[in-house]
Amino acid sequence: MVMKGAKNTHYLQIDNNIEKICQPKGVEILPAEMAWQKYDWTRKYFLTKPKKGYFIWAKEQTKNPLLSCVSISSPKIKQQMQNLLVVENNLKVDIQGTCNSSKKNLNGLHQATGKILIKQGAKVNYQHIHSWGEKDAVEVSYQFLLEKDSQLNYNYRVITPPKELKTNNRLVLLENASANLEMSASCAETKFDIKESLILKGKNASGMLKLRLAAGKNSRISADSQIKAEAEAKGHLDCQGLLTDEKAVVSMVPALVCSHPKAQITHEASIGRVSEEQLNYLMMRGLTEKQALDLIINGFLDYE
Amino acid sequence: MFFTVKNLKVSSKGKEILKGVDLEMKKGELQTILGPNGSGKSVLVQTIMGNPKYQIESGKILLKNKDITKLSSFSRAKLGIALSWQNPPAIKGVKLSQLLEKIAKSKTSKIKITGLLNREVNLNYSGGEKKLSELRQILSLKPKLVILDEIDAGLDLKKTEEVAKIIKEELVAKNITVLLITHSGEILKFLQPEIVNVMVKGRIICRHKGYKKVLKTIKDYGYERCKKHALFTD
Numbered sequence: 001m002v003m004k005g006a007k008n009t010h011y012l013q014i015d016n017n018i019e020k021i022c023q024p025k026g027v028e029i030l031p032a033e034m035a036w037q038k039y040d041w042t043r044k045y046f047l048t049k050p051k052k053g054y055f056i057w058a059k060e061q062t063k064n065p066l067l068s069c070v071s072i073s074s075p076k077i078k079q080q081m082q083n084l085l086v087v088e089n090n091l092k093v094d095i096q097g098t099c100n101s102s103k104k105n106l107n108g109l110h111q112a113t114g115k116i117l118i119k120q121g122a123k124v125n126y127q128h129i130h131s132w133g134e135k136d137a138v139e140v141s142y143q144f145l146l147e148k149d150s151q152l153n154y155n156y157r158v159i160t161p162p163k164e165l166k167t168n169n170r171l172v173l174l175e176n177a178s179a180n181l182e183m184s185a186s187c188a189e190t191k192f193d194i195k196e197s198l199i200l201k202g203k204n205a206s207g208m209l210k211l212r213l214a215a216g217k218n219s220r221i222s223a224d225s226q227i228k229a230e231a232e233a234k235g236h237l238d239c240q241g242l243l244t245d246e247k248a249v250v251s252m253v254p255a256l257v258c259s260h261p262k263a264q265i266t267h268e269a270s271i272g273r274v275s276e277e278q279l280n281y282l283m284m285r286g287l288t289e290k291q292a293l294d295l296i297i298n299g300f301l302d303y304e
Numbered sequence: 305m306f307f308t309v310k311n312l313k314v315s316s317k318g319k320e321i322l323k324g325v326d327l328e329m330k331k332g333e334l335q336t337i338l339g340p341n342g343s344g345k346s347v348l349v350q351t352i353m354g355n356p357k358y359q360i361e362s363g364k365i366l367l368k369n370k371d372i373t374k375l376s377s378f379s380r381a382k383l384g385i386a387l388s389w390q391n392p393p394a395i396k397g398v399k400l401s402q403l404l405e406k407i408a409k410s411k412t413s414k415i416k417i418t419g420l421l422n423r424e425v426n427l428n429y430s431g432g433e434k435k436l437s438e439l440r441q442i443l444s445l446k447p448k449l450v451i452l453d454e455i456d457a458g459l460d461l462k463k464t465e466e467v468a469k470i471i472k473e474e475l476v477a478k479n480i481t482v483l484l485i486t487h488s489g490e491i492l493k494f495l496q497p498e499i500v501n502v503m504v505k506g507r508i509i510c511r512h513k514g515y516k517k518v519l520k521t522i523k524d525y526g527y528e529r530c531k532k533h534a535l536f537t538d
Contacts, residue, residue: 285407286381299397
């Protein structure tokens with residue numbers, strides 16, 4: 001089982017094999033190394049010649065969401081991907097990306113670096129789902145460039161956590177661009193090291209960075225998030241942590257860096273424990289302790 | 305007896321709160337507990353429901369002669385006991401409709417709370433909204449014993465009557481046993497309980513069949529004097 005609806009995916013990679021590429025009208029999808037050969041202009045984004053990964057180029061308006069799935073299904077696989085996504089001017093594109101492991105104990109490594117270029121006036125709605133086995137390690141590092149008047153909604157959810165997760169994402173917003181980045185994860189027996197930064201470079205750029213992190217048994221979460229305003233722009237950083245076990249630790253470091261006198265950037269941050277009162281209330285409604293806890297965590301993570 | 309509390313002594317953080325409470329209820333009976341703030345009414349109902357915050361020092365709680373004193377609140381709920389909280393906690397991010405989906409045995413309800421279903425549970429609800437939400441949840445559980453903790457608190461007379469009507473039609477008329485906790489007593493004239501218990505300082509000081517007489521005594525002389533007017537006291 002790779003993912004539900006895998007047969008509809010446009011890019012399907014299992015372990016290190018590209019199983020399927022399907023090109024919807026107006027979109028070109030290639031293995032990253034082939035894009036490097038075919039289009040010289042991609043080299044300034046890839047920086048080094050990629051060995052694995054995907055290249056998705058939305059050139060014309062497409063009706064349906066673009067679906068990608070990268071899966072680990074064999075033991076001790078190392079995925080090292082370099083990805084590039086380019087969305088041309090004024091297009092509206094929905095993307096659903098799934099990265100997962102088909103079993104709990106495959107001991108895999110998933111490394112993905114990449115660039116996401118959203119050109120002038122384009123609007124991208126990106127749902128990124130991660131679902132891993134308990135022995136996997138995951139490292140994700142993306143750079144987003146939002147050109148003038150573009151918009152990005154990026155929703156990154158870790159449904160089942162790996163043993164270790166490192167993220168390092170950086171968003172740069174040019175004039176009048178807006179971004180809403182939400183990251184949510186619930187973990188147990190896990191170490192998370194999260195770095196997110198949003199750079200407001202252009203006038204009237206606006207960005208929201210929202211983190212919801214729930215730490216369960218023996219988990220360590222460290223989240224450094226930053227909004228940097230270099231122009232007359234607006235940004236808000238919203239970090240919340242929830243401890244669901246006595247042996248969990250959450251460290252959150254929200255930072256605001258402002259170098260323009262008319263910029264408005266704000267932040268809010270909190271870390272709390274699950275309330276006994278809430279648990280009792282729900283158990284008195286006939287939920288088991290686990291069901292009650294799951295409901296509280298899902299509410300905290302904004303899951304429906 | 306359908307529901308019995310026997311000589312219940314309860315403490316919290318080392319302080320004794322209930323000092324030997326006895327209560328007996330027949331199937332389908334509507335009883336009320338009146339008492340001033342801080343008399344231990346909410347502690348009693350939370351203990352009946354199994355809140356681990358309160359330690360039972362001695363005594364027993366029986367439902368249909370089954371000893372439930374040591375059961376978890378989850379198990380008590382499964383046996384058909386449902387408590388409407390006086391101050392229910394907000395659960396951020398969880399819509400009332402989602403909660404009902406998880407807990408409801410009965411999907412239909414006559415309680416009109418359409419405007420609340422898409423709101424987060426108890427978050428920024430008015431007093432009246434909280435009571436209607438509690439009733440909606442409780443009724444969805446198809447309970448056998450319903451405990452309503454200060455269901456009339458903070459409601460104006462019109463809302464109190466509305467809530468009383470729901471209790472009458474959806475619980476009393478359906479032969480569901482109801483224990484109503486109140487300190488104002490306003491709601492009693494709409495519900496006419498069969499027995500009024502008066503609780504003061506962690507003890508039930510009287511059980512009386514005439515709620516009007518008890519309310520008058522409280523109004524004229526205070527709660528403590530109820531003991532003298534009791535038909536049967538403990």
